[in-house]
Amino acid sequence: MTASLLGGGAYTPRYRIDAETISNATGSFAGRGIETKAVASADEDAVTMGVEAAERALADAGCSADDVGSISVGTTTPPVDEGDVGVQFAEMLGLRGTVDVSIHTQSTRGGTRALLSAVRAPDSPGLVIATDCPKGPRGTAIDDAAGAGAVAFVVGSDGPVTLEETGTYAREFSGTRFRRRGSTVTESYGATAYERRAYTEVSGAAIEAMETTPGAIAPTAPNGSLPYRAAGSTDADPAVYELAACLGDTGTASPFFGLLDAWAGGETDVLVVGYGDGSGADAIALQGSLSISWERETTDIRYAEYAAKRARPVGNGGDP
């Protein structure tokens, strides 16, 4: 049986802020390759965005909640450090109590981990959700790049997109991107060359582990610049797809947003490369395509509104 994607759905919050607005208000903008980004409302988080994407994916696949055999969630920004958020997804979506629940966190490759988990789950179809809304210390590259969004897929057999091959690679590069216990902000050690090396070496090794040479790749996109370095790490010179330039860093969901962009661009052979700092990477070769829109009605916001939505009211000094 060949695993395949039966349908999918995407969600991004309504609000948008562009790099220039942030730069004008703060004097700088350090999110490389980011032009505009999505901003979650005060009543949104990784759970609510993920549920939105999941409901769309189930509708797209023509799958009812009662049919779902497994649910796999990938997020680096669960609302709690301990407490099974995956079960909350299952309850909100009205899934059966016997559904197999797993959550993949601590790494932005959690999205591809969740997809592989659904493929390997005994009960089909599986629901895969990648959702993130990262934050960093104010004024840092991580915080300026931080966006928000979620992508979900329904995995089963005999769907329009088949999973052809997978590869993986892991090597320790500590400190390139991490969140301390009890903290809501993601940090990095700040050694740029070391961080680039971690990304290119580990992503590149996962790509090299594949038998097939990719024509198009959709890599994890912490910003709008790094994904193109993933392409440079292979001899194949593939076309690179990312939506970080218009949504910001969507963490675990970012390689899947790249996949949607690749499909919209007419690609039917796409290598999804999920990279997570620490560092590890998964490469998943997919053949076929789905038509999944991430476009929506949006509202541009001012910097003060942006700060308030992110729980950093300007009047209070805005920390953390």
Add this chain to the structure above:
Amino acid sequence: MGAYISLPTWWQNLEQRYRFVLGECLDCGAYNFPADGACSVCSSLTTFREVEPEGTGEIVTKTVMEEGAPPEFESYLQREGTIGVVIVELDEGVLVPGMLTDCDPYAPERGDRVERTIRRIYEQEGIVRYGAKFRPVVE
């Protein structure tokens, strides 16, 4: 002063809070929300059959709060500036209360179509309470 709801009490109605799960009266077929006690139409003390509604309906009435929110909603009000509150008649014919989201709360009017979605309602004692909210249907 807000109306404090303990977590065990909140938990008892998760399906209603997340998806407005209705009760169909086995005697007269009317939908009830919440599915508790006697049927609101025929007063029968029968048990109810659970029904998942479509989650769509029309705004019956709306108000927008700019201040004076109950304490559990104060953080949301500070961050978003307003809270839109609506009574919605679901397509199954029952009235349910909810907050507006994903829109300028001043924009939707009585009779406008809305759909259910899930949002954070508030956070209390370190626990996020999630529940259904309404947003305008995009045609």
